[in-house]
Amino acid sequence: MRILRPLVYSNLFVAIVLSLLTAASYVRLNLDWEWPVIVSVFLGSYVLYSFHRLYKIDFIPVDQRGERHSWILNRANIIKITMSLSVFVAMLLLPNFDVDEIIWLVPAGIASLGYTIPFIPTEKRWLRLRDVPLTKPLIIALVVTYITLCFPIFVNENIEAIFLPKNLTLFFGRFLFLLAVTIPFEIRDSITDNKAGLKTLATELGLKNAKRIAISSLTGWLIIWAIQYIESRDHWLLTAGIIVFILASIAIVKIDKALSELQYVMIFEGLIVLYSLGIIFTGLI
Numbered sequence: 001m002r003i004l005r006p007l008v009y010s011n012l013f014v015a016i017v018l019s020l021l022t023a024a025s026y027v028r029l030n031l032d033w034e035w036p037v038i039v040s041v042f043l044g045s046y047v048l049y050s051f052h053r054l055y056k057i058d059f060i061p062v063d064q065r066g067e068r069h070s071w072i073l074n075r076a077n078i079i080k081i082t083m084s085l086s087v088f089v090a091m092l093l094l095p096n097f098d099v100d101e102i103i104w105l106v107p108a109g110i111a112s113l114g115y116t117i118p119f120i121p122t123e124k125r126w127l128r129l130r131d132v133p134l135t136k137p138l139i140i141a142l143v144v145t146y147i148t149l150c151f152p153i154f155v156n157e158n159i160e161a162i163f164l165p166k167n168l169t170l171f172f173g174r175f176l177f178l179l180a181v182t183i184p185f186e187i188r189d190s191i192t193d194n195k196a197g198l199k200t201l202a203t204e205l206g207l208k209n210a211k212r213i214a215i216s217s218l219t220g221w222l223i224i225w226a227i228q229y230i231e232s233r234d235h236w237l238l239t240a241g242i243i244v245f246i247l248a249s250i251a252i253v254k255i256d257k258a259l260s261e262l263q264y265v266m267i268f269e270g271l272i273v274l275y276s277l278g279i280i281f282t283g284l285i
Contacts, residue, residue, distance in 0.1 A: 005262060006071075008068075009067070009068045009072055009262075010075075010079065011045075011053065013265065014265075015041075015043075017269050017276075018045045019041050019042040020277070021144070024276040024280050024283075025148055025153075025170075027279060027280045030283075031157075034096075036097070039089075040090060041147060041148065041151070043089055047087060047090070048112045048113075050072075050083050052115065052116045053072050054076060057069060057076075061195075063195070064192045066189075066192070066261050100154075104150075105147075105151065108143050108146050108151075116128055116130070133200075133204065136182075136200055136201075137182040137201065140178070141179040145171060145175045170228075173224035173228070176218070176221040176224065177221040179217040180221065180252065181268045182268075183210055183211075183213060184252060185268065186203075186210060187210055187255055188264050201213060211255065215252055215253070218245060218248055218249060221245075225245075226238065234282060236281070236282040237282045240278030240281065240282050241278070243274075244275050244278055251271065
């Protein structure tokens with residue numbers, strides 16, 4: 001626990017998870033390896049997730065703060081220093097990308113910042129993307145899919161390659177899987193989200209319906225995964241998908257709000273690790 005808590009609450013774990021997911025894209029699509037892409041995903045994920053956690057954290061009422069908020073608040077200065085170093089290293093990597101590749105990252109950057117910073121004008125106030133009712137897991141799944149799948153594709157080939165049928169199939173499959181494992185975090189945060197006035201799947205539709213949507217998304221992902229098996233005749237690919245599906249289904253059905261924040265992360269982000277390793281394993285054997 002002494003190792004896991006700093007790893008998770010510092011956002012290093014999620015950065016490692018998304019880097020592994022990006023590596024899985026290279027294996028699945030048989031792309032030429034581009035280490036700057038994977039390192040950039042790691043650095044960018046670390047900086048953005050840390051920014052989300054730190055932005056106006058002092059304004060979060062004490063009764064709405066989780067263990068993750070308290071942990072990072074007590075270490076805000078060192079986190080800011082590591083964020084600055086990460087940005088510096090990321091800038092050094094920029095020459096590895098051409099202008100078009102950088103430009104196509106802008107939409108993901110805007111969505112990531114807009115998730116936390118209010119930029120949508122309304123009659124009463126400015127809204128963040130996360131304030132838009134029922135959209136939080138959709139935004140997260142979409143941005144993560146874009147960064148971990150589309151980014152490697154257009155760096156290796158071009159932006160048009162994303163719209164090839166095989167790549168679109170992978171895109172929708174990954175989106176559904178990430179949506180399924182993101183919704184449980186809304187269940188975890190349903191009480192604090194309700195206090196903050198956020199309208200999420202869990203607060204608006206109830207925990208049971210949120211679970212049903214997660215299971216439906218997971219089922220949609222398995223169907224797409226099975227289609228890929230039919231096309232490739234890869235028995236290992238199908239087996240890996242079924243194993244991940246069973247474990248993820250159990251985790252979603254048995255989800256308990258009494259679990260600690262650390263346990264939530266290890267279970268549901270751990271499923272992304274398992275998903276990634278399944279792709280890498282089946283691609284290498």
